Amino acid sequence: MTGTDSAAAAVEFTSVSKVFRVGKQEHTALADVDLRIEKGEIFGVIGYSGAGKSTLVRLINALEKPTSGTILISGDPITGVSESRVRQLRRDIGMVFQQFNLFRSRTAAGNIEYPLKVAGWKRAERKARVAELLEFVGLSDKATSYPDQLSGGQKQRVGIARALATSPALLLADEATSALDPETTGEVLRLLKKVNRELGVTIVVITHEMDVIRSVADRVAVLAEGRIVELAYTFDVFAAPRAAPTRSFVETVLHNRPDAKELERLGAKYPGRLVTVDVDDERGVGKVLAIAARAGVNFEIVYGGVSTLQDKTFGSITLALDGTTEAVDGVIAALAQGVAPAVAAATPAAAAPAATSTTADGSENTRRTA
Ligand SMILES: Nc1ncnc2c1ncn2[C@@H]1O[C@H](COP(=O)(O)OP(=O)(O)O)[C@@H](O)[C@H]1O
Numbered sequence: 064m065t066g067t068d069s070a071a072a073a074v075e076f077t078s079v080s081k082v083f084r085v086g087k088q089e090h091t092a093l094a095d096v097d098l099r100i101e102k103g104e105i106f107g108v109i110g111y112s113g114a115g116k117s118t119l120v121r122l123i124n125a126l127e128k129p130t131s132g133t134i135l136i137s138g139d140p141i142t143g144v145s146e147s148r149v150r151q152l153r154r155d156i157g158m159v160f161q162q163f164n165l166f167r168s169r170t171a172a173g174n175i176e177y178p179l180k181v182a183g184w185k186r187a188e189r190k191a192r193v194a195e196l197l198e199f200v201g202l203s204d205k206a207t208s209y210p211d212q213l214s215g216g217q218k219q220r221v222g223i224a225r226a227l228a229t230s231p232a233l234l235l236a237d238e239a240t241s242a243l244d245p246e247t248t249g250e251v252l253r254l255l256k257k258v259n260r261e262l263g264v265t266i267v268v269i270t271h272e273m274d275v276i277r278s279v280a281d282r283v284a285v286l287a288e289g290r291i292v293e294l295a296y297t298f299d300v301f302a303a304p305r306a307a308p309t310r311s312f313v314e315t316v317l318h319n320r321p322d323a324k325e326l327e328r329l330g331a332k333y334p335g336r337l338v339t340v341d342v343d344d345e346r347g348v349g350k351v352l353a354i355a356a357r358a359g360v361n362f363e364i365v366y367g368g369v370s371t372l373q374d375k376t377f378g379s380i381t382l383a384l385d386g387t388t389e390a391v392d393g394v395i396a397a398l399a400q401g402v403a404p405a406v407a408a409a410t411p412a413a414a415a416p417a418a419t420s421t422t423a424d425g426s427e428n429t430r431r432t433a
């Protein structure tokens with residue numbers, strides 16, 4: 064390990080920009096990025112194609128130099144230092160790729176052994192380390208198989224074992240599951256979690272799939288056009304996405320909020336006013352319904368869903384409220400105020416006043432502001 068400062072972040076970007084020049088054209092791949100990835104976390108970075116994700120990864124392992132700004136790896140600058148220093152720092156960073164990047168002419172064991180050879184390990188030590196790594200990734204029986212004889216998931220497990228060979232403190236996974244089917248994706252993500260929890264390796268997971276973030280990331284940064292538009296704990300991003308790109312990503316996996324077209328259909332089908340209400344551990348569906356019932360309006364749940372993430376509940380339900388204007392207004396006002404939390408130790412989110420907004424599509428929306 065080269066990182067000596069245990070209090071330092073695993074990765075720290077300060078005002079990092081990266082501008083590519085192609086002929087006379089300038090293209091800003093990353094613009095003024097500030098970022099702290101803590102040691103021991105699984106940090107997700109999500110964005111659409113071209114958002115700047117791979118550029119971010121290539122800056123972390125110094126395959127690219129920033130146009131401006133500074134980058135620290137475990138407290139050590141990786142920018143503005145000599146090539147030999149960069150090589151030294153890079154030894155503490157493992158990398159996993161979308162297309163696995165295995166040597167086809169080498170066995171699984173041979174691929175995993177390769178970085179140990181490069182690092183000058185003795186033969187007996189290499190063999191022992193390779194056996195240990197194969198065991199860790201569950202491929203002891205595939206030691207002598209060639210990549211062409213392995214499934215996609217097995218290839219990626221070899222890729223992960225190879226990346227871990229020299230015990231890096233930081234692992235970068237750029238679209239590591241994007242070439243895999245959903246089931247195999249789950250298998251690889253579970254392995255990444257094991258790497259993080261059992262070996263204490265900090266992992267940066269780069270993806271365009273919100274399901275991947277949901278499965279593994281402790282925190283997530285949303286990149287759009289080279290800028291971080293949102294950075295928060297994964298739960299909070301799912302429960303209350305703020306930036307427009309974040310909302311789009313969340314909607315790809317959660318279908319608990321009706322879109323404009325669905326609202327139109329619901330509006331035609333049900334009498335009364337449509338209201339979409341967020342629910343969580345403090346205010347569950349039961350409490351929302353009790354408010355409607357107390358006010359004496361007729362109500363129907365017409366859309367919604369409740370999910371669990373990191374052991375916390377969140378979701379949203381859409382109600383059709385049918386009654387006098389006064390009664391319906393009363394329910395909406397009560398929902399907007401939120402409900403007193405059941406426990407005294409209120410979270411700031413639960414204690415905060417609510418905001419009510421009428422969305423452009425005409426449905427009313429109560430969302431407590433954090
Ligand atoms: N070497 C390069 N030369 C010129 N433009 C580049 C280079 N690498 C990346 N870009 C541009 O920077 C932007 C971000 O690219 P990239 O980081 O690969 O995005 P992502 O991984 O999110 O798809 C894209 O518009 C891409 O075309």
Ligand SMILES: [Mg+2]
Binds near residue numbers: 116117118
């Ligand atoms: Mg990319």
